Amino acid sequence: MIGILCGSSRPNSNTARVGKAIERLLVEHGIESGSIFIPDFEQYDIPFSNGGALRKGHLSAFQESVYQTLSKSKLIFVLSPEYNWFPTPEIINLINQFGTKEYADCWEGKLFATCGISSGRGGRIPAIQLGYMLNKLINVMNHHSLVSAKSFESQFTPKALDDMGNSLGNAEYDAGLENFVAYNLKMLKSSSEMLSA
Numbered sequence: 342m343i344g345i346l347c348g349s350s351r352p353n354s355n356t357a358r359v360g361k362a363i364e365r366l367l368v369e370h371g372i373e374s375g376s377i378f379i380p381d382f383e384q385y386d387i388p389f390s391n392g393g394a395l396r397k398g399h400l401s402a403f404q405e406s407v408y409q410t411l412s413k414s415k416l417i418f419v420l421s422p423e424y425n426w427f428p429t430p431e432i433i434n435l436i437n438q439f440g441t442k443e444y445a446d447c448w449e450g451k452l453f454a455t456c457g458i459s460s461g462r463g464g465r466i467p468a469i470q471l472g473y474m475l476n477k478l479i480n481v482m483n484h485h486s487l488v489s490a491k492s493f494e495s496q497f498t499p500k501a502l503d504d505m506g507n508s509l510g511n512a513e514y515d516a517g518l519e520n521f522v523a524y525n526l527k528m529l530k531s532s533s534e535m536l537s538a
Contacts, residue, residue, distance in 0.1 A: 343367060344378050344414035346407070348421040348432030349458075350385040355498040356422050356458045357382070359518075361506025363418055363456075366522040378414065380406040385431055387438050395438050411439060411447035416529045419475070421467040422458045428467040433474070440478045448482060452532060454489040454525040464494035489528055493521035 347360035364377050384403040387395065400408060411417065421428035439447050455471040457464030475488045495501070501514040508515050 342376050342378060342410075342414040343372060344410035344417040346410065346417065346419050346432065346435070347379065347382050348419070348429050348435070350382050350431055352383055353504060354382075354422065355460055355495070355502075356420050358498060358502040358504060358506050359420055359456060359458050359495045360418070362502050362508075362518060363420075363506075363522055365506055366519060367526075370523065370526055372526075378406070378410040380410055382431065387431075387435055389430075389434055390437065394441075395444075397443055407435065407439065408444065408447065411444070411451075415450065415533075416452045416454065416525060418454050418456060418525075419471050420456045420458060421471060423463040423467045426463075426466045428457075428471055428474075432471070436474055436478065440482070442482070445482065445484070448478060448484045448486055450484075451486040452489060452525065452529050453486065454491065454493075454521070456493040456495060456521070458495040458498055460497065460499055462496050464496055468492040468494060487528075487532055489525050491521060491524040491528070493518060 345360045345363055347356045349356040360379055364379060367377055368374050380403060386401050386403050395404060419432065421432045453475050455468045457467035472488050472492060479486045501509055501511040503509060
Protein backbone atom coordinates (compact mmCIF):
# COMPACT_ATOMS: atom_id res chain seq x y z
CA MET A 342 0.00 0.00 0.00
CA ILE A 343 0.97 3.58 -0.68
CA GLY A 344 -0.52 6.54 1.18
CA ILE A 345 -0.92 10.15 0.12
CA LEU A 346 -1.69 12.73 2.81
CA CYS A 347 -2.89 15.96 1.20
CA GLY A 348 -2.58 18.33 4.17
CA SER A 349 -5.15 20.96 3.25
CA SER A 350 -8.81 20.90 4.27
CA ARG A 351 -9.72 23.57 1.72
CA PRO A 352 -12.21 22.33 -0.92
CA ASN A 353 -10.65 21.72 -4.35
CA SER A 354 -7.21 22.65 -3.03
CA ASN A 355 -4.00 22.81 -5.03
CA THR A 356 -2.67 20.19 -2.63
CA ALA A 357 -5.43 17.78 -3.67
CA ARG A 358 -4.45 18.38 -7.32
CA VAL A 359 -0.90 17.31 -6.57
CA GLY A 360 -2.14 14.28 -4.62
CA LYS A 361 -4.27 13.20 -7.60
CA ALA A 362 -1.30 13.75 -9.94
CA ILE A 363 0.91 11.56 -7.73
CA GLU A 364 -1.81 8.89 -7.72
CA ARG A 365 -1.99 9.06 -11.54
CA LEU A 366 1.78 8.63 -11.85
CA LEU A 367 1.80 5.73 -9.40
CA VAL A 368 -0.79 3.94 -11.53
CA GLU A 369 1.32 4.65 -14.63
CA HIS A 370 4.20 2.96 -12.79
CA GLY A 371 2.11 -0.18 -12.31
CA ILE A 372 0.74 0.40 -8.81
CA GLU A 373 -2.85 -0.82 -8.56
CA SER A 374 -5.25 2.02 -7.79
CA GLY A 375 -6.85 -0.08 -5.05
CA SER A 376 -3.60 -0.09 -3.11
CA ILE A 377 -3.28 3.72 -3.10
CA PHE A 378 -5.01 5.48 -0.20
CA ILE A 379 -5.83 9.20 -0.01
CA PRO A 380 -7.85 10.30 3.02
CA ASP A 381 -10.33 13.09 2.23
CA PHE A 382 -8.88 16.08 4.07
CA GLU A 383 -12.03 18.09 3.42
CA GLN A 384 -13.47 15.92 6.23
CA TYR A 385 -10.60 16.84 8.60
CA ASP A 386 -11.68 16.58 12.24
CA ILE A 387 -8.53 15.70 14.19
CA PRO A 388 -8.72 17.68 17.45
CA PHE A 389 -5.95 20.07 18.30
CA SER A 390 -4.10 19.38 21.54
CA ASN A 391 -6.34 21.66 23.61
CA GLY A 392 -9.36 19.74 22.27
CA GLY A 393 -8.25 16.34 23.53
CA ALA A 394 -6.37 13.32 22.23
CA LEU A 395 -7.39 10.70 19.69
CA ARG A 396 -9.04 7.63 21.21
CA LYS A 397 -8.09 4.39 19.48
CA GLY A 398 -11.20 2.32 18.88
CA HIS A 399 -13.29 5.51 18.88
CA LEU A 400 -11.93 7.25 15.80
CA SER A 401 -14.13 9.18 13.38
CA ALA A 402 -14.38 8.02 9.77
CA PHE A 403 -11.69 10.50 8.70
CA GLN A 404 -9.40 9.71 11.63
CA GLU A 405 -9.76 5.99 10.89
CA SER A 406 -8.90 6.57 7.21
CA VAL A 407 -5.72 8.42 8.26
CA TYR A 408 -4.84 5.65 10.71
CA GLN A 409 -5.35 2.92 8.12
CA THR A 410 -3.33 4.88 5.54
CA LEU A 411 -0.41 5.42 7.91
CA SER A 412 -0.40 1.98 9.49
CA LYS A 413 -0.78 -0.08 6.31
CA SER A 414 1.34 1.91 3.84
CA LYS A 415 5.05 1.39 3.28
CA LEU A 416 5.50 4.57 1.23
CA ILE A 417 3.70 7.70 2.40
CA PHE A 418 3.70 10.97 0.47
CA VAL A 419 3.15 13.90 2.87
CA LEU A 420 1.94 17.04 1.12
CA SER A 421 1.33 20.54 2.46
CA PRO A 422 0.63 23.91 0.91
CA GLU A 423 2.86 26.75 1.95
CA TYR A 424 1.03 29.19 4.22
CA ASN A 425 3.23 32.10 5.29
CA TRP A 426 6.32 29.89 4.74
CA PHE A 427 5.04 27.06 6.96
CA PRO A 428 3.20 23.74 6.53
CA THR A 429 -0.50 23.81 7.41
CA PRO A 430 -1.69 23.46 11.00
CA GLU A 431 -3.72 20.43 9.83
CA ILE A 432 -0.71 18.35 8.79
CA ILE A 433 1.41 19.42 11.78
CA ASN A 434 -1.46 18.57 14.14
CA LEU A 435 -1.98 15.20 12.41
CA ILE A 436 1.66 14.26 13.00
CA ASN A 437 1.48 15.46 16.61
CA GLN A 438 -1.73 13.58 17.42
CA PHE A 439 -0.73 10.32 15.73
CA GLY A 440 2.91 10.64 16.85
CA THR A 441 2.47 8.67 20.07
CA LYS A 442 3.37 5.17 21.27
CA GLU A 443 -0.27 4.16 20.88
CA TYR A 444 0.06 4.70 17.12
CA ALA A 445 3.60 3.32 16.75
CA ASP A 446 2.48 1.16 13.81
CA CYS A 447 1.91 4.38 11.84
CA TRP A 448 5.61 5.21 11.90
CA GLU A 449 7.52 1.92 11.94
CA GLY A 450 9.02 0.51 8.73
CA LYS A 451 7.97 3.41 6.48
CA LEU A 452 9.42 5.59 3.76
CA PHE A 453 8.13 9.18 3.88
CA ALA A 454 8.41 11.59 0.95
CA THR A 455 7.54 15.26 1.44
CA CYS A 456 6.11 17.81 -0.96
CA GLY A 457 5.37 21.52 -0.58
CA ILE A 458 2.74 23.20 -2.74
CA SER A 459 2.34 26.80 -3.85
CA SER A 460 0.15 28.69 -6.30
CA GLY A 461 3.22 30.81 -7.05
CA ARG A 462 6.92 30.47 -6.40
CA GLY A 463 7.22 28.46 -3.20
CA GLY A 464 6.86 25.06 -1.59
CA ARG A 465 10.42 24.49 -0.42
CA ILE A 466 9.99 25.42 3.24
CA PRO A 467 7.03 23.14 4.05
CA ALA A 468 8.77 20.21 2.34
CA ILE A 469 11.92 20.81 4.40
CA GLN A 470 10.05 21.41 7.67
CA LEU A 471 7.92 18.28 7.23
CA GLY A 472 11.10 16.28 6.65
CA TYR A 473 12.61 17.71 9.82
CA MET A 474 9.49 16.97 11.85
CA LEU A 475 9.20 13.38 10.57
CA ASN A 476 12.90 12.71 11.18
CA LYS A 477 12.58 14.04 14.72
CA LEU A 478 9.59 11.80 15.43
CA ILE A 479 11.38 8.73 14.00
CA ASN A 480 14.47 9.56 16.06
CA VAL A 481 12.74 10.21 19.38
CA MET A 482 10.45 7.17 19.09
CA ASN A 483 13.32 4.97 17.90
CA HIS A 484 11.52 3.77 14.77
CA HIS A 485 13.19 2.10 11.80
CA SER A 486 11.92 4.35 9.03
CA LEU A 487 13.31 6.76 6.45
CA VAL A 488 12.52 10.25 5.22
CA SER A 489 13.45 10.44 1.57
CA ALA A 490 16.11 12.90 0.46
CA LYS A 491 14.04 13.53 -2.68
CA SER A 492 11.31 16.09 -1.96
CA PHE A 493 9.28 18.10 -4.46
CA GLU A 494 8.33 21.77 -4.71
CA SER A 495 5.08 22.19 -6.62
CA GLN A 496 5.34 25.76 -7.89
CA PHE A 497 2.62 27.61 -9.87
CA THR A 498 0.46 24.53 -9.31
CA PRO A 499 -2.77 25.82 -10.98
CA LYS A 500 -0.80 26.46 -14.17
CA ALA A 501 0.66 22.93 -14.15
CA LEU A 502 -2.28 20.71 -13.07
CA ASP A 503 -6.04 20.77 -13.57
CA ASP A 504 -8.56 19.96 -10.80
CA MET A 505 -8.17 16.22 -11.41
CA GLY A 506 -4.38 16.26 -11.29
CA ASN A 507 -3.90 16.02 -15.05
CA SER A 508 -1.00 17.80 -16.69
CA LEU A 509 -1.60 21.16 -18.36
CA GLY A 510 1.51 20.74 -20.47
CA ASN A 511 4.32 22.23 -18.38
CA ALA A 512 7.11 19.87 -19.42
CA GLU A 513 9.56 21.01 -16.72
CA TYR A 514 6.97 20.57 -13.96
CA ASP A 515 5.87 17.19 -15.31
CA ALA A 516 9.45 15.93 -15.44
CA GLY A 517 10.10 17.05 -11.87
CA LEU A 518 6.99 15.39 -10.48
CA GLU A 519 7.65 12.20 -12.44
CA ASN A 520 11.21 12.12 -11.09
CA PHE A 521 9.90 12.60 -7.52
CA VAL A 522 7.49 9.68 -7.80
CA ALA A 523 9.87 7.36 -9.68
CA TYR A 524 12.75 8.06 -7.28
CA ASN A 525 10.68 7.24 -4.22
CA LEU A 526 9.26 4.06 -5.75
CA LYS A 527 12.82 2.96 -6.49
CA MET A 528 13.91 4.01 -3.01
CA LEU A 529 11.10 1.92 -1.52
CA LYS A 530 12.27 -1.17 -3.41
CA SER A 531 15.93 -0.68 -2.48
CA SER A 532 15.13 -0.06 1.18
CA SER A 533 12.47 -2.76 1.57
CA GLU A 534 14.81 -5.13 3.43
CA MET A 535 15.59 -2.45 6.02
CA LEU A 536 11.98 -1.32 6.32
CA SER A 537 10.74 -4.87 6.91
CA ALA A 538 13.39 -5.68 9.55
